[in-house]
Amino acid sequence: MAITKDELRRQFSGEWKKHYEVKALREMGFGRYECKKCKRHFWSPIERDVCEDSSCIGYEFIGNAPSSRKLGYVETWKEIEKYFTKNGHTSIPPYPTVARWRDDLYFTIASINDFQPYVVSGELEPPANPLIVPQPCIRFPDVSNVGVTGRHYTNFVMVGQHAFNTKKTGMFYWKDEALMHDMKMMKALGISDERITFMEDVWMGGGNFGPSMEYFSGGLELGNCVFMQYEIVEGTGRELNTKVIDMGAGLSRLAWVTHGCPDSYEVVYGSMVPKYKKEFGVEVDKKTYLEYAKRVGRLDIEEVKDAEAEVRAIEEAIGHPGFSRSLRPLQAMYASMDHLLTILFTTRDGMFPSNAGGGYNLRMILRRTFGMDEEFGFNIDYASVLEAHAKRLEGLFPTLSEAVESASSLVEEEKKKYVDGKESARGKLATMLKKGGIGENELEVLYKSHGIPPEYVAEAAAESGIEIKVPMDFYKRVSEKEESGPKSAKAGAEIDVANLPKTKALYRSNKAEFSAKVLGVAGKYVILDKSAFFPEGGGQAGDTGKLNDEGVLDTVSKDGVILHKVKDTGKFRVGLEVSGLVNIRRRKQISRHHTAEHLLNAACRKVLGSHVWQAGSGKTEHKAHLDITHYKRVTEEELRKIELEVNGWIIDDREITVEVLPRNDAGKKYGFRLYQGGAVPGKEIRVVVIEGVEAEACGGTHEMIARTGEIGAFRIIKREGVRDGIERISFKAGLEAIRHAQEEEELLKKASDAVSVSPNELPQAVERFFSEWKAQRNEIGKLKERLVSDVSKELIARSRKEGLIEESLDEDQKTLAKIAEEISKAEGAMVILKGRDGAFVCACGEGARKNAKELLELMKEKGAKGGGNEKVAMGRI
Numbered sequence: 068m069a070i071t072k073d074e075l076r077r078q079f080s081g082e083w084k085k086h087y088e089v090k091a092l093r094e095m096g097f098g099r100y101e102c103k104k105c106k107r108h109f110w111s112p113i114e115r116d117v118c119e120d121s122s123c124i125g126y127e128f129i130g131n132a133p134s135s136r137k138l139g140y141v142e143t144w145k146e147i148e149k150y151f152t153k154n155g156h157t158s159i160p161p162y163p164t165v166a167r168w169r170d171d172l173y174f175t176i177a178s179i180n181d182f183q184p185y186v187v188s189g190e191l192e193p194p195a196n197p198l199i200v201p202q203p204c205i206r207f208p209d210v211s212n213v214g215v216t217g218r219h220y221t222n223f224v225m226v227g228q229h230a231f232n233t234k235k236t237g238m239f240y241w242k243d244e245a246l247m248h249d250m251k252m253m254k255a256l257g258i259s260d261e262r263i264t265f266m267e268d269v270w271m272g273g274g275n276f277g278p279s280m281e282y283f284s285g286g287l288e289l290g291n292c293v294f295m296q297y298e299i300v301e302g303t304g305r306e307l308n309t310k311v312i313d314m315g316a317g318l319s320r321l322a323w324v325t326h327g328c329p330d331s332y333e334v335v336y337g338s339m340v341p342k343y344k345k346e347f348g349v350e351v352d353k354k355t356y357l358e359y360a361k362r363v364g365r366l367d368i369e370e371v372k373d374a375e376a377e378v379r380a381i382e383e384a385i386g387h388p389g390f391s392r393s394l395r396p397l398q399a400m401y402a403s404m405d406h407l408l409t410i411l412f413t414t415r416d417g418m419f420p421s422n423a424g425g426g427y428n429l430r431m432i433l434r435r436t437f438g439m440d441e442e443f444g445f446n447i448d449y450a451s452v453l454e455a456h457a458k459r460l461e462g463l464f465p466t467l468s469e470a471v472e473s474a475s476s477l478v479e480e481e482k483k484k485y486v487d488g489k490e491s492a493r494g495k496l497a498t499m500l501k502k503g504g505i506g507e508n509e510l511e512v513l514y515k516s517h518g519i520p521p522e523y524v525a526e527a528a529a530e531s532g533i534e535i536k537v538p539m540d541f542y543k544r545v546s547e548k549e550e551s552g553p554k555s556a557k558a559g560a561e562i563d564v565a566n567l568p569k570t571k572a573l574y575r576s577n578k579a580e581f582s583a584k585v586l587g588v589a590g591k592y593v594i595l596d597k598s599a600f601f602p603e604g605g606g607q608a609g610d611t612g613k614l615n616d617e618g619v620l621d622t623v624s625k626d627g628v629i630l631h632k633v634k635d636t637g638k639f640r641v642g643l644e645v646s647g648l649v650n651i652r653r654r655k656q657i658s659r660h661h662t663a664e665h666l667l668n669a670a671c672r673k674v675l676g677s678h679v680w681q682a683g684s685g686k687t688e689h690k691a692h693l694d695i696t697h698y699k700r701v702t703e704e705e706l707r708k709i710e711l712e713v714n715g716w717i718i719d720d721r722e723i724t725v726e727v728l729p730r731n732d733a734g735k736k737y738g739f740r741l742y743q744g745g746a747v748p749g750k751e752i753r754v755v756v757i758e759g760v761e762a763e764a765c766g767g768t769h770e771m772i773a774r775t776g777e778i779g780a781f782r783i784i785k786r787e788g789v790r791d792g793i794e795r796i797s798f799k800a801g802l803e804a805i806r807h808a809q810e811e812e813e814l815l816k817k818a819s820d821a822v823s824v825s826p827n828e829l830p831q832a833v834e835r836f837f838s839e840w841k842a843q844r845n846e847i848g849k850l851k852e853r854l855v856s857d858v859s860k861e862l863i864a865r866s867r868k869e870g871l872i873e874e875s876l877d878e879d880q881k882t883l884a885k886i887a888e889e890i891s892k893a894e895g896a897m898v899i900l901k902g903r904d905g906a907f908v909c910a911c912g913e914g915a916r917k918n919a920k921e922l923l924e925l926m927k928e929k930g931a932k933g934g935g936n937e938k939v940a941m942g943r944i
Contacts (some may be wrong), residue, residue: 070276070299074270079278080108086278087267088295091243093124095250110265110280119264119283121364122622126217128285129361132327135719136257138681140335141462143256143322145199146682149473152253154248156228161202164222164423166891167680168740173425174205178227179295179313183273185730187295189233189309190512191750194731197230197239201318203412207428210435211541214401216366217330218287218320218517221432222409224463226290226321228252228314238310245292245312249282256325258284274299274885275307284324286364290316306641332401337457338467339404347445347880349396356394358385362650399439403447406432410478415470417696427794433478437485449482466694477698484791486848505535510652529775531554550868559623559630562589569627571597575608579651579769585643590631593639598622599649602629607661607767619647620714631649645882656801657780658771660691662723662757663713663800666775668743669761670712673693673704679745686767692797706783709796710917713781720776721758725769727751734783736761778802851882860887863912874898880906884941891938897922905943907931911939 077763079086083099083513087108097110102118111903117123119613137762138146142463148158162181166172172180178200185191202225211532230239240248245896246265248779253263266281270293279293295311298302319522323331333340342352362381366374376392413419420430452540453474457467505513510521521537573581591616602624605608614631617639621632637644666685672679675697678864683694701709726733733741733752741747741754756762772778778896782804785797815826824832868871876883884903887910890896894911899922909922916939926933926944933942 069243069302069682070271070304072269072271075271075276076183079269080267081714082109083243083267087280089242089280090886091247091250092265092630098209098264108267110267112261113496115264116629119286120266120288121286122367126286127358128287128327128365129329129463130322130327130357131260132325134257134261134325134326134327136261138256138322138325140318140322140337141460142323143319144226144463145703146255147252147318147321148199148201150252150310151199151248152226154251155197155426157198157340157352159194159198159200161200161905163416163739164203164412165680167739168747174203174413175202176206178225179201179227179272179311180317181227182231182650183228185750186231186263187273187275187307187309187311194734195230196236197228197442199229199850200227201225202227205409207415207432208658210432210837212367213405214398215331216363217360218317218364220319220405221321222405222412224318224800226314226318227311227314229679231314232306232310232312239310242294245314246293247281249290249314249316253282253321254282254313256321268314274574276304285327287320287324288317289320289324290314299407301654329357332402332404336401336404337459338351339452342455343404344397345399347396347400347443347447349400351394351397352390355385355387355390359387359394362411362516399443401446402741403436403439403445403513404438404456407449407452407474407478408455411456411467411470411474413455414474414678414698415467416725417678418681418698419678420828421791421793423790426790430481430791434485437482449478453478469677470915473698480699484823485809501906506535506869507538510537510541522732558692559592559625559632562592564625564630566593567628568596570595570624570911572629573597573599574601574772577651577768579612579649581647583645583647585639585641585645587641588636588639588711589630591632591634591636592623593633593636594628595645595647597646598629598631600629600631600902601649601654601768603767605661606664607686608648608657608688608842610654612647614645614647627694627784633916654768655771656803659801660686660688660769660803661756661765661767662772663717663798664691664693664766664780665755665757665761665763665797666713666716666778667693667709668695668763669757670709670716671697673712674708675701677817683795690784690797690799690802692795694793694795696792697794698792700788701786701796706786706796710781710783716757716760717775717778717781718772721760722774723758723769724756724774726754726756728754733764780808782807786837845924851885855882855885855889859886860894862886862898862900863890863893863896866890866898867893871897871899871922874902875901878902879904880908880941880943883908884939886910887939887941891919901944906941907933907944908939908941909935912938 091112096112098114099108100115101108102123105118105120105802107118152158162175164175166175166180169180181200181202182193185794186193203222204225205222207221209219210221213221219937232238239567250260250263262284264283266283268279270277270279274414275295276297276299277293277295279291281291282289293313295313296307298307301421319331319335322334326334329336350823359381362384366377382388382390399818410429418425418429420433421425453471457471460467474773482672499509500835505524510524513524523542525535525537567587577802580601581597581599583597585593586596587594600612600622601611601618602622603626611621612619614640615632617633617635618632619631623630664686668681678696680696681693682696685692728736728751730750730752733754739751740944742763743763747764752764753766754762755765756776779801781798781800783796783798784807787795789795815829819826819829822832822836833897862872862874883906885902887908888901890898890910891912894913895914897915897917898910899907901907907926909916909919911919919935919940921932923935923940926942929944931942931944933940934940
């Protein structure tokens, strides 16, 4: 039976002295109490009947700030950093918002993600210990709350305070010290001890769990200190070897609580708020909004059963029914500012809107922004908002400014798609509205498939007198399936290698021949004790060659065991000594492609922008491709520039070196650009460094290529779109590039010979032939029109005299159909026309003795097939 969070809450609450009684809190006069509303237990320095969760008391801090200071957003972080660095912590730079070092997440959703799985599991040392980090996080389940509750965002900065306590390091600190640090941090922000309470809770995630203490002030949860001390093993809890202090606090909330103003956006977005309020014409009654804001903390769309009823209750409590409607422009303004900042972060880190995975959520929030922009007539200058965000956050995230231009272009591209999608879907919407059947499922289809926001549907429906209610949690529903990244199955995944030792890898030596012993035979695969065959990985095809006289068709690996695919496994048995021969010539050509791919990736960044990241790749002997993140189609001119950059580096004959570094050292030396190919497991990272060009974590066989000059040549052969936000560039290197150039030259020569011109004159000749062809086609079209007119007139006249006419013409069905259409307009005419390839049409005018369907039946008696109506029917015989 699986361990559940509710079960752990009951268990830990029953053993509260073990899990939650903290000496430091007792010494500061905190006592344990039970909330009469939610029945949860909490710790407070003063006796209370009710806890300080916003669902129980609302936002009491609004208009009554618990802090003696009023701090700006970035200023709040500087104060936190100052406290912790003075008290034994190292401040480290934040990780990207796109979690490329993880294979189970699209986005970084918490600061602890930075250190999972390797640090938390004890495999690696943390970059510092203890540490703090201002980690920008991206989450989409709260999207419907953004702008509404005053505290929710799709992007936010989590202040991460982490201590990793291992047997090797000893105990840095645990519960007492952790909570004391958090109390002192809040004191540094001017928050008095009397205004703080701690709520008992449980945290679970990634196979780990532990008790946690959420801390509140005036109804606002500021942070959560998790004591990660257990792991789930076979359905039960077991003590972790590495016990982790995982405290995450919302920077926006810590800044907000020092002001006590109606919403956090005023503090977080600073001068942007009055500027865009004025530009967008947004006004609210400040006094009423203040009273509304104190109660809106209860309106968490994820948690309340009936959000609309909750809104009405708040309006009644403040004596202003319908007031929430007047707040919609303000809420939309805040949500738009939030969504655009999320796009700025993810553009910088190389994730773009698309119809799949994490990119879908980005497209969703942009469509939502465009919809709100239209609904309230803001006429948002998106580039201006993005630039303002980068400027105000310069002291915290200086690299955001590098992404403003790319993000602005991206948003404009998405706006075009949004407008085009809405235009093409209007007919579908009109048809659905006529039928009157638009429920929640139809709203989701219109939004996900056509980009039509539900608010637009409701507005269009109202114009037709149809009322459609948009669920308040609509956007949460459509986004919640896209939070984690999928893992794809690999070749050989079905093979059980649990009882086999890891294969000793010999392929780094680049030797073609080796001897080994067979350890197992499974399916189509042979497993050896050691192998010089490189297994498929990082997009590079696995080696081929021979084991004895049997061909090795492919090589893959599973959990460190190399699997050799052969046609006939019957030639192998456990214990058999074999001789291996690797096709080294093939491997070297693949290595040229692989190294050229690294150059191509760097050239794409140089030409297209720093937002470019690798999104996939494939390298075989004869060709290769690189998938990159880019928000629009790569142009022919850009492809030429990229190709020239790569060939320039090849001509430069730059040195290629391979470094094997501890993971943390590699990250410090080269940064997160290392992870172009995605998650890289292990304590050590193999870094391929191309002199003066780039460094990338990679397990490919780059030892085969010592300098870029050995690649020889590089040629882009094709560009295609894999999906929105992902461009694929196919290419060839080495002799394959030369062969491709020769083939193109041969085709050019043949084309030139065919029109009797030199290759230099071919473009003009083709243009001339095309112009002549168009003129001829137009002339043929006119002749066809005359033919249809003349033949139809003749057949109508004959049919009126003779009755049913059967006629054969040397024409295709399209022409026959045009003649039939003219005949069907003539009163009394009846004609069966037969054409090329068994095509026929039946045409009957008004008042004819038979109709076209009856004539079709006559043809069917002769073996014909077809269909139509009473005027025109057609088919083949």
